[in-house]
Amino acid sequence: MTNPVIAEVTRGGIVESRHRGAFAVVDHTGHVVAAEGAIAAAVFPRSAVKAFQCLAMVNSGAADRFGLTPEEIALCCASHNGEPDHVRVARSILKKAGNGEDLYECGAHWPSAEQTRFDLIREGHQYQQVHNNCSGKHAGMLALARQLGVDPHGYSTREHPVQQLIARTMGEICDVGLDAQPWGIDGCSVPTWAMPLKNMALGFACLSDPAFDAGRRIIEAVQAHPFMVAGTNDFDTLLMTEVPRVFVKTGAEGVYCGCIPHARLGIALKIDDGASRASEVAMASVLAGLDVWTEKERETLQRFRHHELTNWRKFEVGEVRGLSL
Amino acid sequence: MTNPVIAEVTRGGIVESRHRGAFAVVDHTGHVVAAEGAIAAAVFPRSAVKAFQCLAMVNSGAADRFGLTPEEIALCCASHNGEPDHVRVARSILKKAGNGEDLYECGAHWPSAEQTRFDLIREGHQYQQVHNNCSGKHAGMLALARQLGVDPHGYSTREHPVQQLIARTMGEICDVGLDAQPWGIDGCSVPTWAMPLKNMALGFACLSDPAFDAGRRIIEAVQAHPFMVAGTNDFDTLLMTEVPRVFVKTGAEGVYCGCIPHARLGIALKIDDGASRASEVAMASVLAGLDVWTEKERETLQRFRHHELTNWRKFEVGEVRGLSL
Numbered sequence: 001m002t003n004p005v006i007a008e009v010t011r012g013g014i015v016e017s018r019h020r021g022a023f024a025v026v027d028h029t030g031h032v033v034a035a036e037g038a039i040a041a042a043v044f045p046r047s048a049v050k051a052f053q054c055l056a057m058v059n060s061g062a063a064d065r066f067g068l069t070p071e072e073i074a075l076c077c078a079s080h081n082g083e084p085d086h087v088r089v090a091r092s093i094l095k096k097a098g099n100g101e102d103l104y105e106c107g108a109h110w111p112s113a114e115q116t117r118f119d120l121i122r123e124g125h126q127y128q129q130v131h132n133n134c135s136g137k138h139a140g141m142l143a144l145a146r147q148l149g150v151d152p153h154g155y156s157t158r159e160h161p162v163q164q165l166i167a168r169t170m171g172e173i174c175d176v177g178l179d180a181q182p183w184g185i186d187g188c189s190v191p192t193w194a195m196p197l198k199n200m201a202l203g204f205a206c207l208s209d210p211a212f213d214a215g216r217r218i219i220e221a222v223q224a225h226p227f228m229v230a231g232t233n234d235f236d237t238l239l240m241t242e243v244p245r246v247f248v249k250t251g252a253e254g255v256y257c258g259c260i261p262h263a264r265l266g267i268a269l270k271i272d273d274g275a276s277r278a279s280e281v282a283m284a285s286v287l288a289g290l291d292v293w294t295e296k297e298r299e300t301l302q303r304f305r306h307h308e309l310t311n312w313r314k315f316e317v318g319e320v321r322g323l324s325l
Numbered sequence: 326m327t328n329p330v331i332a333e334v335t336r337g338g339i340v341e342s343r344h345r346g347a348f349a350v351v352d353h354t355g356h357v358v359a360a361e362g363a364i365a366a367a368v369f370p371r372s373a374v375k376a377f378q379c380l381a382m383v384n385s386g387a388a389d390r391f392g393l394t395p396e397e398i399a400l401c402c403a404s405h406n407g408e409p410d411h412v413r414v415a416r417s418i419l420k421k422a423g424n425g426e427d428l429y430e431c432g433a434h435w436p437s438a439e440q441t442r443f444d445l446i447r448e449g450h451q452y453q454q455v456h457n458n459c460s461g462k463h464a465g466m467l468a469l470a471r472q473l474g475v476d477p478h479g480y481s482t483r484e485h486p487v488q489q490l491i492a493r494t495m496g497e498i499c500d501v502g503l504d505a506q507p508w509g510i511d512g513c514s515v516p517t518w519a520m521p522l523k524n525m526a527l528g529f530a531c532l533s534d535p536a537f538d539a540g541r542r543i544i545e546a547v548q549a550h551p552f553m554v555a556g557t558n559d560f561d562t563l564l565m566t567e568v569p570r571v572f573v574k575t576g577a578e579g580v581y582c583g584c585i586p587h588a589r590l591g592i593a594l595k596i597d598d599g600a601s602r603a604s605e606v607a608m609a610s611v612l613a614g615l616d617v618w619t620e621k622e623r624e625t626l627q628r629f630r631h632h633e634l635t636n637w638r639k640f641e642v643g644e645v646r647g648l649s650l
Contacts, residue, residue, distance in 0.1 A: 184339070
């Protein structure tokens with residue numbers, strides 16, 4: 001099955017590049033409300049399912065025991081830009097659960113926020129693991145290890161009780177046995193299990209069930225602190241700031257998940273070629289096409305469906321746009 | 326027509342992302358030696374045809390009049406990393422032709438070479454137009470303006486005699502009337518005319534005709550100075566360093582062109598979605614599949630067909646690979 005083109009890039013009025021992909025919009029019963037492409041094929045969810053990894057921690061009682069705030073829970077779901085506020089909150093989570101930065105197993109990279117990166121370079125500092133976009137998630141995993149009373153060392157490996165509990169939690173909410181699924185190692189060294197888009201979407205529909213306290217707590221934490229989940233000028237942060245009733249989370253290689261709690265719908269999307277520029281506008285297109293918004297929300301979503309491409313002199317040369325299917 | 330998958334990205338042993346595309350290998354008579362996908366569809370060649378933009382300058386006599394060295398001619402064909410040697414050579418071209426950096430119309434961006442970028446940031450400098458990856462090409466265009474005896478201001482616009490001469494030169498060698506083709510504005514503000522891959526490939530086959538002095542001069546300049554055309558750790562530079570009989574040049578949005586002078590073959594390739602990670606390994610695959618190499622060259626090309634994907638802790642997590650078709 002060849003997935004349809006769901007986003008494209010123009011230049012000089014013609015289409016220069018095309019992005020194929022698939023998406024599923026599913027309700028909490030598993031009914032597929034809207035879909036295109038191969039939604040039963042297994043794809044790696046990557047960082048788009050950090051909310052499920054966080055769910056294992058919240059369900060365990062760790063968030064209550066260590067008194068994690070909504071801001072801190074939001075950072076546990078984040079692919080953040082490594083800005084000072086992200087680093088501050090990650091350190092707070094570590095401290096509350098009695099963990100040190102030396103326990104991190106996420107690896108280190110430069111903060112993606114340019115200003116923060118330049119400040120570090122100018123001051124002669126090196127990046128640290130706490131700057132890793134996943135440092136909040138890993139702080140949550142370390143808190144989970146403490147709650148489980150196990151040695152935190154090796155918490156990132158597939159065999160560790162932390163990852164085993166996450167796999168069970170994710171498998172249950174998405175209704176898929178992850179033990180039998182292909183798995184790989186993510187950028188931050190934890191396992192990522194492949195599953196169909198329709199199952200990811202089901203998981204997000206279930207997460208947003210109003211009767212599910214832990215799910216509501218996570219979604220409301222992110223919606224209250226959209227800066228924490230990404231950062232300055234980031235698509236997730238901008239979209240949730242302007243459309244507060246939506247929850248969205250990007251993942252590497254063109255994966256995008258989200259939910260619409262008031263409509264009890266979950267969404268999962270994957271761009272075949274892995275491009276984030278395409279997954280962002282395609283997610284906005286999928287959202288805009290659903291009949292669950294106020295007029296103002298829909299107008300805002302339409303705006304997120306495309307953005308200008310400018311060149312080095314700020315000339316408008318084309319656009320990136322999500323397609324209506 | 327749906328182009329085939331010509332490169333893919335794996336994780337944990339399964340394919341995570343797929344890149345579709347088309348390519349044409351053409352001889353100097355226009356005969357298609359090998360091809361996949363829509364090679365008659367017009368695509369923007371972007372920076373992959375800088376050699377043709379340089380050809381207009383060399384043909385005009387500007388290279389001789391201003392005494393441009395092979396190193397300088399190579400930089401005119403470059404998408405360089407903005408490293409100190411690139412900046413030095415760009416300034417030399419400008420100076421020889423009596424032009425100043427204030428005439429540049431390419432726009433400015435940070436050098437893509439990390440070390441150079443960090444040095445600028447640490448020293449409190451801002452990036453300049455001479456750091457633009459196209460600053461060599463633009464220095465060549467300014468030299469062409471001087472040779473033509475026209476006002477260099479506005480040399481980047483479609484109507485200027487410099488761009489008009491480039492369009493004629495490119496149209497002739499590729500056997501396509503560019504006036505009737507769609508055009509757009511490139512990242513560095515000059516026009517880019519869309520044309521079929523088979524015509525781009527024909528152009529490169531003709532450029533490498535041993536009887537064509539200007540073409541040979543350009544190709545040999547780049548082959549003698551592969552660092553100039555890209556830079557440290559760049560695919561073009563590495564490939565031409567290890568396989569000196571090939572000429573390759575990348576372009577934005579997944580375009581890749583090249584030629585094999587000893588076989589009089591030209592090559593043009595475009596990844597549908599615009600990904601460079603795919604165009605690189607796909608180009609290596611196309612080259613490796615041709616029956617024109619020594620055993621050692623073929624082994625080297627096979628090595629360039631794939632590279633490991635590692636995560637932040639340098640774990641091998643998958644690979645990017647060009648496919649054999």
